[in-house]
Amino acid sequence: MNLKSLIHAQLDGQITPQQHGQLEEFLRADWQARRLYLELADQHARLLQQPQIGTGRLPNPTLESAKPPKWQKFIPALATAAAVAVAFFLWPRQSPPAEATSNGVAMLSQTLDAEFAQNTLRSGDTITPGTIKLAQGLAQLEFFSGATVLVEGSAEIEIISTWEARCISGRVRVHVPPAAKGFLMHAPGMKLEDLGTEFALNVQNETSAVRVFEGEIIAHSKDKAPASLTEGMTLGDTTDSFLPISELQGLVKQREAQRFADWQTWSQATRKDPRLIAYYTFKHWPDDRWDRLVNNFTEPKHKNRAGGAVGARWTEGRWPGKEALEFKRPGDRVRLNIDGTYSAITLACWVKVDSVDKKYNSLLLTDGYENGEPHWQIYEDGSLMFSIIYRPENAAKSAKYNQMYYSKPVFTSDSLGRWHHLAVTYDNMSGEVIQYCDGSEVGRAISSLHVPGHKITFGPCEIANWGLPTQGHEFPIRNLNGAIDEFAIYGSVLGPTEVLALFQAGKPE
Amino acid sequence: MPESSTSTENLILLLTQHQEQLFRYIFSLVPCEADAKDILQETSVALFRKFDQYDTTRPFLPWAYRFAYLQVQKHREKSTRLPLLFSEDVMDLLANERAHIEPQLDERLRLLDACLGKLTPKDKELVTGRYALRQSAEEMMRRFDLSRRTLFRNLELLRQRLHECVSKQLESEGLA
Numbered sequence: 199m200n201l202k203s204l205i206h207a208q209l210d211g212q213i214t215p216q217q218h219g220q221l222e223e224f225l226r227a228d229w230q231a232r233r234l235y236l237e238l239a240d241q242h243a244r245l246l247q248q249p250q251i252g253t254g255r256l257p258n259p260t261l262e263s264a265k266p267p268k269w270q271k272f273i274p275a276l277a278t279a280a281a282v283a284v285a286f287f288l289w290p291r292q293s294p295p296a297e298a299t300s301n302g303v304a305m306l307s308q309t310l311d312a313e314f315a316q317n318t319l320r321s322g323d324t325i326t327p328g329t330i331k332l333a334q335g336l337a338q339l340e341f342f343s344g345a346t347v348l349v350e351g352s353a354e355i356e357i358i359s360t361w362e363a364r365c366i367s368g369r370v371r372v373h374v375p376p377a378a379k380g381f382l383m384h385a386p387g388m389k390l391e392d393l394g395t396e397f398a399l400n401v402q403n404e405t406s407a408v409r410v411f412e413g414e415i416i417a418h419s420k421d422k423a424p425a426s427l428t429e430g431m432t433l434g435d436t437t438d439s440f441l442p443i444s445e446l447q448g449l450v451k452q453r454e455a456q457r458f459a460d461w462q463t464w465s466q467a468t469r470k471d472p473r474l475i476a477y478y479t480f481k482h483w484p485d486d487r488w489d490r491l492v493n494n495f496t497e498p499k500h501k502n503r504a505g506g507a508v509g510a511r512w513t514e515g516r517w518p519g520k521e522a523l524e525f526k527r528p529g530d531r532v533r534l535n536i537d538g539t540y541s542a543i544t545l546a547c548w549v550k551v552d553s554v555d556k557k558y559n560s561l562l563l564t565d566g567y568e569n570g571e572p573h574w575q576i577y578e579d580g581s582l583m584f585s586i587i588y589r590p591e592n593a594a595k596s597a598k599y600n601q602m603y604y605s606k607p608v609f610t611s612d613s614l615g616r617w618h619h620l621a622v623t624y625d626n627m628s629g630e631v632i633q634y635c636d637g638s639e640v641g642r643a644i645s646s647l648h649v650p651g652h653k654i655t656f657g658p659c660e661i662a663n664w665g666l667p668t669q670g671h672e673f674p675i676r677n678l679n680g681a682i683d684e685f686a687i688y689g690s691v692l693g694p695t696e697v698l699a700l701f702q703a704g705k706p707e
Numbered sequence: 708m709p710e711s712s713t714s715t716e717n718l719i720l721l722l723t724q725h726q727e728q729l730f731r732y733i734f735s736l737v738p739c740e741a742d743a744k745d746i747l748q749e750t751s752v753a754l755f756r757k758f759d760q761y762d763t764t765r766p767f768l769p770w771a772y773r774f775a776y777l778q779v780q781k782h783r784e785k786s787t788r789l790p791l792l793f794s795e796d797v798m799d800l801l802a803n804e805r806a807h808i809e810p811q812l813d814e815r816l817r818l819l820d821a822c823l824g825k826l827t828p829k830d831k832e833l834v835t836g837r838y839a840l841r842q843s844a845e846e847m848m849r850r851f852d853l854s855r856r857t858l859f860r861n862l863e864l865l866r867q868r869l870h871e872c873v874s875k876q877l878e879s880e881g882l883a
Binding site for chain 2: 207208212215219222243602
């Protein structure tokens with residue numbers, strides 16, 4: 199081995215005593231060898247302490263200490279107060295990852311038929327300083343200062359900071375709560391300083407018109423003394439009507455109700471799909487006295503495949519009126535028992551992940567992990583992970599039979615807290631696993647461990663957790679942190695267009 | 708043992724400020740993270756005990772390094788992994804050499820961040836797995852579908868690329 203490889207083997211703890219001896223010889227004999235070693239060791243030490251890089255991955259992964267703290271044994275030697283102080287900086291110091299930062303100043307809280315020049319903007323997005331061009335539709339911006347601005351297309355708005363924006367053209371309506379007093383809205387020929395109020399602004403052809411609905415604003419116009427405008431007062435040519443506030447809320451509600459109704463119609467039809475093994479829509483039955491039934495809606499009915507919620511609470515799903523189950527605590531889950539053996543499967547669900555905070559975050563797992571049982575989870579780096587195992591009898595313990603498939607990472611800080619459609623298909627002949635997020639393929643692979651023809655089974659299994667722990671044993675905590683409002687299990691592989699159709703039929707907006 | 712709480716506070720401030728440097732110093736002599744951490748703690752305790760002897764008009768780090776060096780030797784004496792630890796003469800050489808080039812090492816770390824940003828997505832995933840998530844070799848082998856040999860080969864190449872990137876930067880800044 200050359201010097202470099204010896205150094206790296208040393209850093210990775212892979213060096214043998216004999217190689218270590220060789221490395222020592224190099225270091226003893228040659229200052230350049232020492233220098234290279236010191237540089238590489240220093241770089242490695244730094245990475246161990248500050249491993250954060252801008253990977254766009256999930257921020258703040260949980261770091262687990264490999265060894266228990268050892269400082270306790272020194273306590274007798276120290277005054278207690280000092281020990282606490284020394285311990286204070288020594289042990290929380292599993293090199294805290296650099297805090298995630300954002301240069302956002304506002305968020306796009308709601309949209310309706312909105313078309314942006316930046317066509318990637320979606321509601322829920324964080325807005326950074328810059329110009330937003332809304333070709334049509336309505337968009338509501340919530341500034342981090344607390345001010346809310348409703349914009350009607352076509353309009354052009356420059357976002358300057360959490361406290362400042364400019365209306366270049368279009369109709370906007372601004373609401374400023376007391377906490378955001380002082381919010382500044384620029385417009386051609388004037389600057390409006392808001393003293394806690396609600397006002398509307400129209401800018402057409404470089405001329406501005408203002409109307410105050412509530413409270414007070416100070417209008418600073420060119421060549422004029424600042425003027426106070428109070429409730430009912432207007433400034434400029436007000437022949438064009440101002441943007442009414444009720445519009446967005448009302449229309450959004452209407453639109454959501456429409457989407458929900460469309461999905462219900464689709465859902466009524468899709469539940470007759472003969473390929474469905476089980477189909478849970480998370481409908482909360484008000485007359486279910488136990489409140490724990492997660493009914494299976496496949497037609498014809500398979501009542502024995504109904505699920506039972508444990509711990510999880512009912513919450514709002516993709517639309518108002520659509521229910522979902524929320525999983526937060528380590529015990530939260532939906533218990534299922536799915537009979538039968540299959541040669542291919544598709545798992546599909548609508549999920550809102552609040553945080554990927556565990557090593558494995560469950561979607562659907564069978565109890566234990568026996569031959570032919572699928573496990574579907576979100577891995578700690580935000581990728582989707584599907585696995586299935588076939589271990590021949592008499593197999594050596596050390597042999598590997600666990601087929602694991604990872605997608606590329608799909609959960610980042612940006613995709614958390616929103617509804618996403620996830621799906622995975624597996625064929626026991628080809629061994630191919632295809633993973634999808636929001637109808638698009640995010641992973642496709644065949645494991646080198648695949649042996650064709652092994653049956654797939656479920657049996658006792660659960661959504662959003664992994665159980666049941668055997669008596670007296672501790673169980674790994676794998677519960678999902680989030681909510682699920684639809685879950686379908688098919689006994690065959692759905693093609694890419696079919697998965698895309700599932701997404702299209704159920705997407706919230 | 709120091710009496711006043713002010714001196715304890717002073718020490719804590721100094722240690723907080725310099726513990727990364729101390730860790731790096733110790734790690735260069737004992738390149739094993741767990742051991743280096745233990746030694747860092749033992750060093751902190753030793754510093755606490757002897758802090759009344761610290762001359763506040765002098766720089767803290769050289770004084771602290773002496774304690775760290777002693778703790779490294781103590782650790783060496785009681786360690787059961789002797790064949791994998793550097794002999795005393797090599798440690799001595801390394802510690803001396805390091806004292807000479809410490810400013811350059813600090814300079815290199817300043818440039819390391821920029822070089823990390825230039826890594827390919829694949830390399831970034833490796834860094835995240837190995838350093839941020841502290842994944843075991845087995846996990847990373849599964850995760851990246853690599854044999855043990857290839858995994859460690861890739862890690863070596865990755866660190867080597869980072870090292871070269873930093874050296875190039877230094878050269879272009881005329882500092883090498």
